[in-house]
Amino acid sequence: MFECLLCSKKIDVRPNLLLLLTGYVPVRDRLCDACWQTFKEIGPSFCPGCGRTEKKKRYCLDCRKWQKRGMAMIENRALYQYNEEMKDYMARYKFIGDYRLAPIFAGKMRKVIRRRVKEEKIDLILPIPLSEERIAQRGFNQVDAFLPVFAKKVDLLAVKASHKVDQSSKSRSERLRTKQPFELKEGMKEEVSGKHVLLVDDVYTTGRTLYHAAQLLRQAGARKVSSQTLAR
């Protein structure tokens, strides 16, 4: 009756009243056990800069390069490792646009963001925006599902009209050379100044996108910028 959303394997969902009345299937039962197990969590020790799994808790090579460039670290935290299975999930969710995959990690992301907002005294939550054109084609911003429902979200950033090329279609060195793709929306400067902002994105690959956004926010007067992604 029910199939795993990733591998189409049949799943036994125990019938219950909620299912009978509303057709709701718990998120747990939307993927098969085998698919759930392929996603690897980051674990207890990770790089304090980008949040990737490391043996020792110290800045990884990529983060030290950012330091050398004179950037302030953004303290990214991620939930999962960006392995092949995660790439496949992202491809289906983002690029094919299978919106049924949005709730799979949404609960966990919301929870961790709520916790960070409390612990780190975050004032604003800011999803990385998509260009108007892309959002019209895809029908959704993949990050929106990850945001807590009642938190303070603001639409501060916009993608510059000149910036069309997708980061995922470039090579690593091309990505790192990308110019600032974002601009601050008009009249939003007061909103940011003196605030601690949390950026939310789906994946941290080279960090270029997040560092661009962070730089822009700091220039606008943000006190601190951190970030949270699903995968690293």
Place this chain on the structure above:
Amino acid sequence: MEKEELYGRLHTWPRNRPVVEGARVLSVLEGARCRRCGGRRRAALPKGESYCLDCLALGRVSTLDVLLTIEEPNDFVPGSKLRWKGRLTGRQEALSKRLIENAQASQNQLLWAVTGAGKTEMLFPLIDWALTSGQRVALLSPRVDVVLELAPRLQAAFEVFTQVLYGAQEEHYKYSQLVIGTVHQMLRFYQAFDLMIIDEVDAFPYRNNRMLERALHQALKKEGRFLYLTATPSRKMLSMANRGELVLHQLLGRFHGGKLPELTIHYDPRWRKRMTLSLKKSLELWYFEKKPFFIFVPAVDDLALLEKQVRQLAIGRGTTVHATDSERISKVADMRAGKYDYLITTTILERGVTLPNLQAVIMGGDDPTFTKEALIQMAGQVGRAKDSPLGEVLLFASGPARSIRQAQREIRELNRKAEENV
């Protein structure tokens, strides 16, 4: 986007992007159904938009898109493109003439030819006639393996660019007069073909699949026609022929005049546990005579069991193949190139693999996955080549089964009829 690439296609295009000049815009919905696949299962997007779940595997078609097509102009160079210099036997030739006559009369046809009858070669005159008269032709099969086997043969036989289409392929689509592909790919065409030839119509996943059946009709021009090919026609097909909706051609007997191999049945309820001495001897003999062989098993889990048993005999190299095997295509290619002495496989290789001197063992022949048709097809892999019309098919079963009996009876029947006809 090239205009040519839209000829007779059904191309997904974002609604907010400017439309290619001269293209016809079709809405993605036809009532409550997806225009591309006819499916009704949909998933929601924000703001009341939705997308089709039934053809998601071929890329998302959502209400944020439109479908583009340009009417097929048959923009081809006229003239014969046949490069093939082989010759057909008398019976093959007579039949291929009849195929052309019926195609000219715009009849849908069904060709029932036993495995190893030389179906593909028989099609060459028909395809050549269609190409010469400027028609667009599709040669399809439900199975990738069959497509991959047919493609090089067709490309060698015809001097025309041939686009090969299947799911896992990465090549960019190009407009071509002759298209070879899986049945699924027809979801991307719209009134494009004058002649569609569907090989192995009774095979999974085409069999009893309404979506694919609809896709084929959508890809066919209004005045176009079908030619179905099979070695084991379904009842539905035969009754369509009885009602006169299809012209039935029957080709009994293989092209080299040899017989279909009968099943040699052994009852062995413990075939999963160990190998009988007689089977061991047969395998060793085949290895000694340098004959490749297939071992068919009913389930993926049995592959490892059998592999272990065969390994103990130490007879050359072999491997296992199943449907979700990522190296499936390359393994079959390696087998063909002679790198392996045997393959242990599930029913996915039951058809369309022509290997000289091939022998076959069917383990657990009474399993419900082995239908009558599957058994006939597997037996039909053996003795296809001209130089080696003989071969053995050993069947091991836990006990008697109707499917085995029926398959054996049909093989004998076909052999008897073939003998009478000669």
